[in-house]
Amino acid sequence: MSAGVAVHQLSFGYGKDGRSAVSEVDLSVAAGEVLAVVGPSGSGKSTLLRLVNGLLTPTAGSVHVGGRDVTRASPEARPVAMVFQGYALFPHLDVAANIGFGLAVRKAPRSERRRRVLEVADRLQLSDLLHRLPGELSGGERQRVALARALLRDPVVFCLDEPLSALDPVLRTAARRDLEQLLRTDGRCALYVTHDQSEAMTLGDRVALLRDGRVEQVGTPRELYDTPATTFVAAFVGTHPMALLPVGSLGLNAAAGVATVGVRAEHVELVPGTEALVTAVDDLGHEQVADLEVDGHRLLARLAPGSGLRRGDRTGLRVSRHTGFDAAGQRVA
Amino acid sequence: MRSRYQRGAALMGLPFVVGALVLVVAPAVVTAGYAFTTYDGLSPATFNGLGTFRDVLADPELHNSLRSTGWFLLLAVPLRIVGGLLLALLADGSSRLAGATRVSVFAPSVIPDPATALIxxxxxxxxxxxxxxxxxxxxxxxxxxxxxxxxARLTIVALSVFALGEGFLVTLAARRELPESLYDAARVEGARPLARFRRITLPLLAPVLLLLTARDVLVSMTNALVPTLLLTRGGPLDATKTLPLLVYERGFREGDLGEGAALAVLTLLLGVAAFVVALLALRAVRRWSLRR
Structure with missing residues (x-):
């Protein structure tokens, strides 16, 4: 693996009761790669990020960045840059001073400070805003300042904590494209933490799904979507969660050991019949999504627009593909 | 037409308006009036124009008192503000020490002044x-x-410094409003505790600290009465005879209410002037700390 980030058996526990916020996590990010870390709140995403950027020291395990062991190194000694949730810009400092904060702290010569701040400001189209205060900037501009501050450190890895959550939906898509471009240049890599699975799926080359401080599954977005390792992954990934039904319902024949079957909305085909009740139809424009109830179980079906289906209708269905899980929730091959 | 809400608000505000008029504004006006007279409280006041002020301003006792008050403010106010800030930083946290600090710092502020003086x-x-x-x-x-x-001077200062609980509380509250993420960001950039204090805490608290300073100048000027009265009687050799004590002695012990009133008016003007200077400083610092 090329020199990016690698964490090995990384663990961290908060408090005296020894409760672990992150336990035995193995992850690696290659140069030029974006690893999206996703999970519900409290799953240990932010703790993982703080272990990589050095704000926390692990109780066990190691952190390597750029091929160097930085497990016990101080934050500023690591080639790691951080973009905080809400950006954490210093409200009393103008854009230039925010970007150059680290250089000022390290007492770099004024001329060098100026040169490097202008350099990154130019790259992020902030040159005209250098003397503004954070309070006078738009959300998108603030994000660019936070990125500029991170970029100035010339990092091996960017750590981003929910970088898009402070933006309104209209700005998000554009900001996401800018971010994507920046993160992948110059052979840098990125650890991108988000609770939004769709953001993780679109931005991450690979996605790591965390649950209770452990890695539930790590793989390409396609792998997580098509072959979820557990029922938890199946229910978390995808705009429409995979429907999880006890084996035997819908008359699906499953392999031995399968306790639960997962069915994606696009693998449900409506056929003439009466076994399913339509409880809702959402028209999304380019498609429709129907909520179906069969034997007291709920599942979704994706339909072509203008299907004519309405709430209260009865229909038959055929499942073209399903995934089997055992009693512990693990996928059965 | 006035709404019911407005009428209700006016009704509720009435006691305070009446109180302020009867207990503060009216006496102040009367005092200001007496400042232009000669008056001993027994025989009727006689108009003296600016004569009373001329007498008072030429009085070496006033000059001495200004010196005493100046020393007191110069020592007590910075110690109270800086002390409150340092203790607030020490008390900010969830450790047992922080909790104990909060209680023990505020406790002296709830002890009545005469009791503190006896202690x-x-x-x-x-x-x-x-x-x-x-x-x-x-x-x-x-x-x-x-x-x-x-x-004697340092004892008075020490007494007032121990009662810094209010400034301490305000500073502590302001410190807690600063988002922790700013400190995380500073740590990631390599800022050590002292650099974090200088580059983040201090500039962001500066507006609050300056406002507290302005208030403290005003409050300390009047609060200097009780300890000097009970502890030193202004002595030795008038070294602690602060302005409010001088006003009290001139007006009530020596019975020269005209000069006492003139001194009170001067004290008030000085206080207001000090407050305005501090507010101007506040604006200057705010502009400086925001633009740097």
Whole structure:
């Protein structure tokens, strides 16, 4: 693996009761790669990020960045840059001073400070805003300042904590494209933490799904979507969660050991019949999504627009593909 | 037409408006009036124009009192503000020490002034007090503190510094409003505790600290009465005769209400002037700390 980030058996526990916020996590990010870390709140995403950027020291395990062991190194000694949730810009400092904060702290010569701040400001189209205060900037501009501050450190890895959550939906898509471009240049890599699975799926080359401080599954977005390792992954990934039904319902024949079957909305085909009740139809424009109830179980079906289906209708269905899980929730091959 | 809400609000505000008029504004106006007279409280006041002010301004006792007050403010206000800030930083946290600090710093502020004065009389007592005991232990010879010019002045300052609870609370509250993420960001950039204090805490608290300073100048000027009255009676040799004490003595003990009123008016003007200067400083600092 090329020199990016690698964490090995990384663990961290908060408090005296020894409760672990992150336990035995193995992850690696290659140069030029974006690893999206996703999970519900409290799953240990932010703790993982703080272990990589050095704000926390692990109780066990190691952190390597750029091929160097930085497990016990101080934050500023690591080639790691951080973009905080809400950006954490210093409200009393103008854009230039925010970007150059680290250089000022390290007492770099004024001329060098100026040169490097202008350099990154130019790259992020902030040159005209250098003397503004954070309070006078738009959300998108603030994000660019936070990125500029991170970029100035010339990092091996960017750590981003929910970088898009402070933006309104209209700005998000554009900001996401800018971010994507920046993160992948110059052979840098990125650890991108988000609770939004769709953001993780679109931005991450690979996605790591965390649950209770452990890695539930790590793989390409396609792998997580098509072959979820557990029922938890199946229910978390995808705009429409995979429907999880006890084996035997819908008359699906499953392999031995399968306790639960997962069915994606696009693998449900409506056929003439009466076994399913339509409880809702959402028209999304380019498609429709129907909520179906069969034997007291709920599942979704994706339909072509203008299907004519309405709430209260009865229909038959055929499942073209399903995934089997055992009693512990693990996928059965 | 006025809404019911407005009428209700006016009704509720009435006692305060009446109170302020009767207890503050009216006496102030009357006092300001007496400042232009000669008046001993027994015979009718006679108009003296600016004569009373001329007499008072030429009075060496006023000059001495301005010096005493100046020293007091110069020492007490910075110590109270800086002390409140340092203690607030120490008390900000969830440790047991932080909790104990919060209680013990605020406690002296709820003790009534006369009680505090008695405690300090005991503290500096050369025979029985802890100060004398400490001096004896370290090989010194305790002497009577309150008959020494600086001994008396520093005792008054110490007394007022121990009652810094209000400024402490305000500073602590302001510190807690600062988002932790700013400190994380600073740490990631390599800022050590001292750099974090200088580059983040101090500039972001500066507006609050300056406002507290402005208020403290005003409040300390009037609060200097009780301890000086109870502890030193302005002595030794008028070294602690602060402006409010001078006003009190001139007006009520010497019975010269005209000059007392003139001194009170001067005290008020000085206080307001100090407050305005501090507010101007506040604006300047805010502009400086925001633009840097």
């Amino acid at each position: 300090w009389l005991w503290v500096v007592n050369p025979l029985y007090g802890p100060l004398g005991a400490v001096l004896r232990l370290t090989g010194g010879t305790p002497g009577p503190v309150l008959i020494d010019t600086w001994g």
